[in-house]
Amino acid sequence: MRIRANNPSPMTLTGTNTYVLTSRDNRSAVLIDPGPDLAEHREAILAEVGDRRLAAIVLTHQHADHSELLGSVEEWGPGVPVHAVLPEFSRLAVPVADGDRIGFGDDEADVVRVVATPGHTMDSICLLHDAVLYSGDTVLGEGTTIVTHPEGSLAHYLESLDRLIALLEVGEYDRIEPAHGPTIAHPAEVLEHYRRYRRERIAQVEAALEQGARTAAEVCDIVYHDVDPSVRGAAEQIVRAQLSYLGALAPDDVS
């Protein structure tokens, strides 16, 4: 069950998707990405959980539009373990790592499996359950995701994409539920598009460097000349990640 928060923006698309998965016996539930701290969003989540036992909360990564509601978790989810890669977000549980299985019910199928997918941020994970990949911000329902510098890494991101493609090819999932935007029913096409798009952007950055651009701002003027001013800051962060990947980021070129 998807609950979309009312926090639309250029960066969150239509808003953050929070997911509530229920156990086979329908008596317990796990929450993926609590989302922003909005009263109506919190109420919608708690209504969806209903009388079920909330067994676990899992965070796909640190960004506030996914994690902010954890600030008041003592009020709405007292005693519920929070599973996250970063210790500062983990609660009543050890920080999660690749391959971990987080149980949320009595059936052996009541488990989400952690797939480490660093890149968008270094603490980004995806979760597998019932042949569905919950992708956080690693893959989005529309457009492409961003890799920023220094919290993300383009080299890691490209490896994570390869890994998701490999998992798809061995049949680990056939559908993606992203943290922003609609369901991805054809993951192979989307993941291939993501990979191609990244390679094209990297080639454009290399061309801009050959034209004489040196700073992230100069490269951004060439490669992202058509972006809306409201997302210019994000575009410069992306360029920094690209320059870092290419080994061409000047040490003094900081935001």
Ligand SMILES: [Zn+2]
């Ligand atoms: Zn994010």
